[in-house]
Amino acid sequence: METVWIYPGWFAVVMNQPSKLSTLLKFVETADPSHVLLEIDSKNAPGDNFVGLPNNNDRISEGYAKTAKTLAHMIEKKIR
Numbered sequence: 001m002e003t004v005w006i007y008p009g010w011f012a013v014v015m016n017q018p019s020k021l022s023t024l025l026k027f028v029e030t031a032d033p034s035h036v037l038l039e040i041d042s043k044n045a046p047g048d049n050f051v052g053l054p055n056n057n058d059r060i061s062e063g064y065a066k067t068a069k070t071l072a073h074m075i076e077k078k079i080r
Contacts, residue, residue, distance in 0.1 A: 019046070
């Protein structure tokens with residue numbers, strides 16, 4: 001996974017702006033990592049923390065989690 005762009009968002013007690021991140025997911029051949037089998041662009045994956053103290057790290061990590069969940073859902077949908 002290559003991170004292309006990160007917007008950390010912000011938190012101001014009564015209002016907030018979720019983070020967003022764009023990534024490039026690359027799937028490579030195990031025997032030859034220079035051989036890329038598939039590339040997927042993930043754009044503007046939202047991230048917001050609903051539990052605990054709001055901070056940039058948690059919002060950004062939720063963006064990565066959203067990317068992974070969306071990829072898993074896409075794979076699951078294709079294999080059915």
